[in-house]
Amino acid sequence: GESVGLHLPTLSVQEGDNSIINCAYSNSASDYFIWYKQESGKGPQFIIDIRSNMDKRQGQRVTVLLNKTVKHLSLQIAATQPGDSAVYFCAENMAGNKLTFGGGTRVLVKP
Amino acid sequence: DGGITQSPKYLFRKEGQNVTLSCEQNLNHDAMYWYRQDPGQGLRLIYYSQIVNDFQKGDIAEGYSVSREKKESFPLTVTSAQKNPTAFYLCASSIGRINYGYTFGSGTRLTVV
Numbered sequence: 001g002e003s004v005g006l007h008l009p010t011l012s013v014q015e016g017d018n019s020i021i022n023c024a025y026s027n028s029a030s031d032y033f034i035w036y037k038q039e040s041g042k043g044p045q046f047i048i049d050i051r052s053n054m055d056k057r058q059g060q061r062v063t064v065l066l067n068k069t070v071k072h073l074s075l076q077i078a079a080t081q082p083g084d085s086a087v088y089f090c091a092e093n094m095a096g097n098k099l100t101f102g103g104g105t106r107v108l109v110k111p
Numbered sequence: 112d113g114g115i116t117q118s119p120k121y122l123f124r125k126e127g128q129n130v131t132l133s134c135e136q137n138l139n140h141d142a143m144y145w146y147r148q149d150p151g152q153g154l155r156l157i158y159y160s161q162i163v164n165d166f167q168k169g170d171i172a173e174g175y176s177v178s179r180e181k182k183e184s185f186p187l188t189v190t191s192a193q194k195n196p197t198a199f200y201l202c203a204s205s206i207g208r209i210n211y212g213y214t215f216g217s218g219t220r221l222t223v224v
Binding site: 032034036041042043044045046049089091098099101102103104 | 216
Protein backbone atom coordinates (compact mmCIF):
# COMPACT_ATOMS: atom_id res chain seq x y z
CA GLY A 1 0.00 0.00 0.00
CA GLU A 2 0.99 3.62 -0.21
CA SER A 3 3.09 4.89 2.64
CA VAL A 4 5.38 7.58 3.88
CA GLY A 5 9.07 6.72 4.05
CA LEU A 6 12.34 8.23 5.21
CA HIS A 7 15.74 8.16 3.53
CA LEU A 8 18.01 8.09 6.62
CA PRO A 9 17.33 6.09 9.77
CA THR A 10 20.01 7.90 11.84
CA LEU A 11 21.46 11.37 11.47
CA SER A 12 24.48 12.50 13.52
CA VAL A 13 24.89 16.25 13.73
CA GLN A 14 27.45 18.47 15.41
CA GLU A 15 25.96 20.87 17.91
CA GLY A 16 25.40 24.21 16.24
CA ASP A 17 25.15 22.79 12.74
CA ASN A 18 21.95 22.65 10.73
CA SER A 19 20.05 19.36 10.40
CA ILE A 20 18.04 18.21 7.42
CA ILE A 21 15.65 15.29 7.73
CA ASN A 22 14.07 13.94 4.57
CA CYS A 23 10.81 12.15 3.90
CA ALA A 24 9.33 10.71 0.72
CA TYR A 25 5.61 10.26 0.33
CA SER A 26 3.83 8.28 -2.33
CA ASN A 27 0.25 9.58 -2.36
CA SER A 28 -0.02 12.60 -4.61
CA ALA A 29 -3.50 13.27 -3.20
CA SER A 30 -2.18 13.93 0.31
CA ASP A 31 -3.02 17.49 1.28
CA TYR A 32 -1.56 17.93 4.75
CA PHE A 33 1.81 17.00 6.24
CA ILE A 34 3.19 17.14 9.76
CA TRP A 35 6.51 16.66 11.48
CA TYR A 36 6.59 15.21 14.98
CA LYS A 37 9.43 14.90 17.48
CA GLN A 38 9.51 11.95 19.86
CA GLU A 39 11.86 11.76 22.82
CA SER A 40 12.61 8.43 24.41
CA GLY A 41 9.65 7.00 26.34
CA LYS A 42 7.36 9.90 25.46
CA GLY A 43 4.57 10.57 23.01
CA PRO A 44 5.25 12.43 19.76
CA GLN A 45 5.08 16.22 19.91
CA PHE A 46 3.94 18.44 17.06
CA ILE A 47 6.73 20.47 15.49
CA ILE A 48 5.37 22.03 12.33
CA ASP A 49 2.84 21.35 9.61
CA ILE A 50 2.30 22.35 6.01
CA ARG A 51 -0.60 22.16 3.60
CA SER A 52 -0.28 21.14 0.00
CA ASN A 53 -0.96 24.65 -1.28
CA MET A 54 2.34 25.79 0.25
CA ASP A 55 5.94 24.84 -0.47
CA LYS A 56 7.63 26.29 2.59
CA ARG A 57 6.73 27.11 6.14
CA GLN A 58 8.93 28.41 8.92
CA GLY A 59 8.72 28.09 12.66
CA GLN A 60 11.11 28.77 15.46
CA ARG A 61 14.44 27.28 14.26
CA VAL A 62 12.55 24.85 12.01
CA THR A 63 11.55 25.01 8.38
CA VAL A 64 9.49 22.50 6.43
CA LEU A 65 9.83 22.28 2.67
CA LEU A 66 7.34 20.51 0.44
CA ASN A 67 8.17 19.52 -3.13
CA LYS A 68 5.00 18.10 -4.66
CA THR A 69 6.68 17.45 -7.99
CA VAL A 70 8.89 14.75 -6.52
CA LYS A 71 6.69 14.05 -3.50
CA HIS A 72 9.34 15.01 -0.99
CA LEU A 73 9.13 16.61 2.43
CA SER A 74 12.02 17.86 4.52
CA LEU A 75 12.53 19.31 7.96
CA GLN A 76 15.40 21.69 8.56
CA ILE A 77 16.54 22.45 12.09
CA ALA A 78 18.79 25.47 12.44
CA ALA A 79 21.64 25.55 14.97
CA THR A 80 20.94 22.07 16.29
CA GLN A 81 21.03 21.78 20.07
CA PRO A 82 21.42 18.76 22.39
CA GLY A 83 17.70 19.02 23.19
CA ASP A 84 16.97 18.30 19.53
CA SER A 85 18.19 14.73 19.94
CA ALA A 86 15.10 12.60 19.31
CA VAL A 87 13.30 10.58 16.67
CA TYR A 88 11.53 12.64 14.05
CA PHE A 89 8.50 11.38 12.16
CA CYS A 90 6.80 12.79 9.13
CA ALA A 91 3.13 12.07 8.57
CA GLU A 92 0.74 12.65 5.71
CA ASN A 93 -3.01 12.94 5.61
CA MET A 94 -4.47 10.92 2.79
CA ALA A 95 -8.18 10.90 3.60
CA GLY A 96 -10.56 11.51 6.46
CA ASN A 97 -8.00 13.13 8.76
CA LYS A 98 -6.25 9.83 9.28
CA LEU A 99 -2.51 10.31 9.34
CA THR A 100 -0.01 7.81 7.98
CA PHE A 101 3.39 7.96 9.65
CA GLY A 102 6.83 7.34 8.26
CA GLY A 103 9.34 5.04 9.91
CA GLY A 104 11.21 7.82 11.73
CA THR A 105 14.74 9.25 11.71
CA ARG A 106 16.87 9.35 14.83
CA VAL A 107 18.85 12.57 15.26
CA LEU A 108 21.92 12.42 17.50
CA VAL A 109 23.52 15.73 18.41
CA LYS A 110 27.24 15.53 19.20
CA PRO A 111 28.68 18.11 21.59
CA ASP B 112 -4.74 22.73 30.98
CA GLY B 113 -6.30 20.71 28.19
CA GLY B 114 -4.61 17.49 27.25
CA ILE B 115 -4.75 13.78 26.67
CA THR B 116 -3.95 11.36 29.49
CA GLN B 117 -2.95 7.75 29.20
CA SER B 118 -2.80 5.36 32.12
CA PRO B 119 -1.07 3.43 33.42
CA LYS B 120 2.41 4.41 32.25
CA TYR B 121 3.66 0.83 32.67
CA LEU B 122 1.54 -2.32 32.52
CA PHE B 123 2.45 -5.97 32.87
CA ARG B 124 0.31 -8.74 31.48
CA LYS B 125 0.42 -12.45 32.04
CA GLU B 126 -0.09 -14.86 29.22
CA GLY B 127 -3.78 -15.33 28.46
CA GLN B 128 -4.93 -12.17 30.23
CA ASN B 129 -6.91 -9.29 28.81
CA VAL B 130 -5.76 -5.83 29.83
CA THR B 131 -7.31 -2.42 29.24
CA LEU B 132 -5.37 0.77 28.55
CA SER B 133 -7.04 4.03 29.42
CA CYS B 134 -7.09 7.16 27.26
CA GLU B 135 -8.92 10.34 28.32
CA GLN B 136 -8.92 13.76 26.66
CA ASN B 137 -10.42 17.10 27.69
CA LEU B 138 -9.68 18.87 24.42
CA ASN B 139 -13.24 18.46 23.14
CA HIS B 140 -11.80 16.55 20.18
CA ASP B 141 -14.17 14.41 18.13
CA ALA B 142 -11.64 11.89 16.84
CA MET B 143 -9.41 9.53 18.81
CA TYR B 144 -6.80 7.00 17.74
CA TRP B 145 -4.71 4.14 19.09
CA TYR B 146 -1.25 3.39 17.74
CA ARG B 147 1.26 0.68 18.51
CA GLN B 148 4.99 1.38 18.43
CA ASP B 149 7.61 -1.34 18.57
CA PRO B 150 11.25 -0.53 19.51
CA GLY B 151 12.94 1.51 16.81
CA GLN B 152 9.83 1.43 14.65
CA GLY B 153 7.18 3.81 13.44
CA LEU B 154 3.55 4.07 14.50
CA ARG B 155 0.98 1.57 13.34
CA LEU B 156 -2.73 2.32 13.59
CA ILE B 157 -4.80 -0.12 15.66
CA TYR B 158 -8.25 1.52 15.86
CA TYR B 159 -9.73 4.95 15.42
CA SER B 160 -13.00 6.67 16.19
CA GLN B 161 -14.33 9.76 14.47
CA ILE B 162 -17.43 10.15 16.66
CA VAL B 163 -18.98 8.70 19.78
CA ASN B 164 -20.36 5.15 19.48
CA ASP B 165 -18.48 4.56 16.23
CA PHE B 166 -15.01 3.21 15.52
CA GLN B 167 -13.07 1.59 12.68
CA LYS B 168 -10.27 -0.92 12.45
CA GLY B 169 -6.84 0.31 11.54
CA ASP B 170 -4.00 -1.65 9.99
CA ILE B 171 -3.34 -4.02 12.91
CA ALA B 172 -6.68 -4.44 14.74
CA GLU B 173 -6.47 -8.21 15.30
CA GLY B 174 -6.28 -9.08 19.00
CA TYR B 175 -7.47 -5.64 20.12
CA SER B 176 -10.87 -4.12 20.93
CA VAL B 177 -12.08 -0.61 21.72
CA SER B 178 -15.18 1.27 22.80
CA ARG B 179 -16.23 4.89 22.46
CA GLU B 180 -19.15 5.44 24.81
CA LYS B 181 -18.07 8.97 25.72
CA LYS B 182 -16.42 11.69 23.69
CA GLU B 183 -13.64 12.02 26.26
CA SER B 184 -12.71 8.36 26.54
CA PHE B 185 -11.36 5.72 24.15
CA PRO B 186 -10.09 2.66 26.08
CA LEU B 187 -8.13 -0.07 24.32
CA THR B 188 -8.34 -3.72 25.41
CA VAL B 189 -5.47 -5.98 24.50
CA THR B 190 -6.97 -9.44 24.40
CA SER B 191 -5.36 -12.83 24.83
CA ALA B 192 -5.73 -13.25 21.07
CA GLN B 193 -2.92 -10.70 20.57
CA LYS B 194 0.09 -13.01 20.51
CA ASN B 195 2.81 -10.38 20.69
CA PRO B 196 1.42 -7.52 22.78
CA THR B 197 4.69 -6.18 24.22
CA ALA B 198 4.95 -2.66 22.80
CA PHE B 199 4.53 1.04 23.48
CA TYR B 200 0.91 2.13 22.97
CA LEU B 201 0.05 5.69 22.02
CA CYS B 202 -3.34 7.33 22.09
CA ALA B 203 -4.05 10.50 20.11
CA SER B 204 -6.94 12.83 19.45
CA SER B 205 -7.81 15.41 16.83
CA ILE B 206 -10.56 17.87 16.00
CA GLY B 207 -11.62 15.38 13.38
CA ARG B 208 -13.38 17.40 10.76
CA ILE B 209 -10.42 19.49 9.69
CA ASN B 210 -6.80 18.47 9.29
CA TYR B 211 -5.05 19.99 12.25
CA GLY B 212 -2.93 17.06 13.24
CA TYR B 213 -3.02 14.96 16.35
CA THR B 214 -2.31 15.54 20.01
CA PHE B 215 -0.63 12.51 21.56
CA GLY B 216 -0.68 11.12 25.07
CA SER B 217 2.50 10.11 26.85
CA GLY B 218 2.03 6.41 26.13
CA THR B 219 1.64 3.12 27.98
CA ARG B 220 4.40 0.54 27.88
CA LEU B 221 2.89 -2.95 27.98
CA THR B 222 5.06 -5.95 28.78
CA VAL B 223 4.08 -9.61 28.81
CA VAL B 224 5.55 -11.50 31.77
